[in-house]
Amino acid sequence: MSGIRPTGRLHLGNYFGAVSNYVKMQDAYTCYFMMADWHALTTLQETKDLRGHVSRMMAENIACGLDPEKVAFYCQSHVPETAELYLLLNMLAYVGELEKTPTFKDKVRLQPQNVNAGLLTYPVLQAADILLHRATLVPVGKDQEQHLEMTRNYSNRFNQRYGEVFPEPYAYNFGEQLAKVPSLDGAGKMSKSENQNATLYLSDDDETIRAKIKKAKTGSGSGGANVGDGGGSEQIVTAMPESVANLFQLLRLVSIPEVVQKFEKDYEAGTIRYGDMKKELGEAMVAFIAPIREKAEAIRHDERYLRRVMEQGAAKARTSAQATLQVAREAIGLNYY
Ligand code: TRP
DSSP: OEEEOOSSOOBHHHIIIIIHHHHHHTTTSOOEEEEOHHHHHTTOSOOTTHHHHHHHHHHHHHHTTOOTTTSEEEEGGGOTHHHHHHHHHHTTOOHHHHHHOHHHHHHHHHOGGGOOHHHHTHHHHHHHHHHTTTOOEEOOOGGGHHHHHHHHHHHHHHHHHHOSOOOOOEEOOSSSOOOOOBOTTSSSBOOSSSOGGGSOBTTOOHHHHHHHHHTSOOOSSSOSSBOOOSSOSSOOBOOOOHHHHHHHHHHHHHSOHHHHHHHHHHHHHTOOOHHHHHHHHHHHHHHHHHHHHHHHHHHHTOHHHHHHHHHHHHHHHHHHHHHHHHHHHHHHTOOOO
């Protein structure tokens, strides 16, 4: 089970860090993937774009290979059982712990004018999303580790107080280590909150992709391993600058090994031409992103299809949710008749 907040657009980092992981899981497990629209309300005061964001995010995930026939792909707000479990879990969540949660403290700093209770109990709602399906594997990034630990705490407290109902969920990634997707500005990862020009979106058009890569930071000059400065005759072997290593990493993600090897050789020989490398990377990136973008565009505007996906996803999610809530209510003693 995992959730995606419908704010903004998917970028290459989301693709390799999250969506490709979901796509691999869908053939091996019973999966629930959810658009966390209620979670989005904790930070959105203006909601007129919500519908557009949800359609876009659903379309982009499907275009990346998420198959609504194989998984339950649904909107949080279409599964009201989530709210009931959230209420029950609130009895097990201590205000002191919630106030200490790093993500809450970050939000308080970012939006001091809107420190709402939804923000405080964000991790309780997330725990409800997960425990609703009694899920054990949660494909999320490192930034969600704290929320998962809190989910395990609520699960254990529930079981101790009322009887064994919930398992312990853990962060999960399918197969090997997730690929890192570096930003184009020479440092850090691609992210939607950082420099927009250093992030490649799955909705970027071909020219935008080429232009962003053209402007990406590289090492100075054309030298690779042999960087002499100041005319000394000695060869100074320096480590590959991060900006160059990042270009190689991006090339590895979207190009073929032969191309990567060619530029690695050039780099070692000190004959690399970053302009050529970027041109190659640009074309490989266009070939990677364009089909996803075009598919997503078509899906995004197919309202009937999206409605069907949402209805079908909600139906699957509610079946699982209702079974869990029945057991939870019984454990608590809320079954009077
Ligand atoms: N908090 C998650 C994020 O910001 C989104 C999310 C909501 C989620 N509910 C979830 C993730 C349940 C995993 C499981 O990315």
